[in-house]
Amino acid sequence: MIALIVEALLKFAVVVGGLMTAAAYLVLLERWIAAWVQDRRGPNRVGIPLTNIKLFGLGQPLADGVKFIFKANVTPEHVDRTLYWLAPAVVMAAALCAFAVIPFGSVLPDFLPDAWGIEEPIRLAVAPTLDVAVLFVFAVGGAAVFGVMLGGWASNNKYSLLGALRSSAQLISYELPLGLGILGVVAAAGSLRFSEIIAQQANSGWWNIAVQPLGFVVFIVAAFAEASRLPFDLSEAEQELVGGYHTEYSGVKLMMLLVGEYLHMITAAFLIVIFFLGGWHFWGLTDGLDSPGGDAVTWPVALARVAVLMAKVLAVILFFMLTRWSWPRFRYDQLMNLAWKVMLPWGVLNVVVVAAAIEFAGRWAAALGVSASMAAALAGWAALTLAVVLTAWADPTTADNRPMRTLPALRGNADETR
């Protein structure tokens, strides 16, 4: 029993420590990428304190953290104190909770004495045996919106309230495509456990992005929106809302809100990798056991899996950061149109196609003379093509409400009016 608790606490320490460090260094990475994309150099001065060693600016996160902690922690007079103090904690707790079930690797080889009474192999997740892990992540992800709403409401500030309103409407709207996006994955794996979902992709050798491209597109768009990253960062659009729901926050509380957002991005990256990019699987590198039980892992394979998973997550995060500078922010009606008129039908179509593929892929494969996975993948890509072309043709997101349209009528030639 004590051994189990120690094991769980050790994993917990690794996860929380790793996440906090990762969040700090991702801020640095984000600033670097922002600078490089704008042809600047980015933070490259801060190195080891009290020396002149610069280390490409790798000391910057430490300086940022110290700055945040020692800044004045202003609580404005007009706020609801209880909720105002609660909001950062809720955001942070909800963001961290998700990592209780998200695996950061596969399993470790047997290396502990049997007398310690620890079930081996040790699975690399804090709570690896939770059967509804996917549901859990989505539940705590949905709880994060409470933090945002509390922050916006308690701040007693119009900008904060508008940011919180936008954020909550956006998060609730994009929960649907998010759920529909993973429905196909869960159906294909037949399990709500992350380890099973990865194992299914590893055993077949077909990552879900190849089999269910439509689901991938729906999920990644919804994940961007859930993480409130550009082009979906309407909740804190600086140009319109000062800072959105964290306008009135400063010091450590602001840092907690910002770190919470980074954690959401990390969660989203982990989910994208686990659901669609094969998790820790990479052909030739992580093979050696792809059986669900997983008891023949050697140390090189176990470490390679952790490395592969982290590399994929980092790649997805880089994509997040590059997208930020590639695409302008959506207008609010465009955001809602995209969620309800595009992503929701696409998600439904994806579920239908995946369900049909699970049922009939064998027959399609026999008819086409290819493997079952290939047949399912062909169906998936056909669905994606169909969805993109149909959407482009129907163009449901364009809402032309410019007053200009009425002008031909004003000028007297009404036939030009649409």
Add this chain to the structure above:
Amino acid sequence: MKPDDPSITWVEPPELGLAGKSYLPLFVQGLTTTLRHLLSPKKTVEYPEEDHAIPDPIIYRGVHRLNRDDQGRVKCVACFLCATACPAHCIDIVAAESPWPDREKYPQTFTIDELRCIFCGMCEEACPVDAIELTSLYTLSGKSREEMIFDKEKLLSIYDQTCQAEPSRTQRSDS
């Protein structure tokens, strides 16, 4: 002008094609632009270690200097044209009778308040004997206001510092 003014030609944006409406080509285009800039050489300069390249030092308007003639004397004849031209009133000259036979006056003191100066270059343009010039030195800093009031000796020493790198700017400097 009202929106229904007949002289306004209203132009509609071109309709997007199927590819444009599907967002995908435009997204790839945007991502390519971002990636190209991500990997391109950076425009900013590591400033304290590395100096900015000034495109043409001859027309740069930095710190002032008082030129010397070929005998090492100050060129200025204390005519006050620069002080008159100065829109910021930062030049203060006290004239005295010249000890040299080739001119009537010379500046006993010549001070420029570099904190008031707006570096417009009007003094340089006004000077009839090309005595005051702006250099390309831009690292102008001091620890007090008093330190930033440059007197004649300081301005002459700036000439000594910069006369090798930057010869006199104007064509009239024949003396």
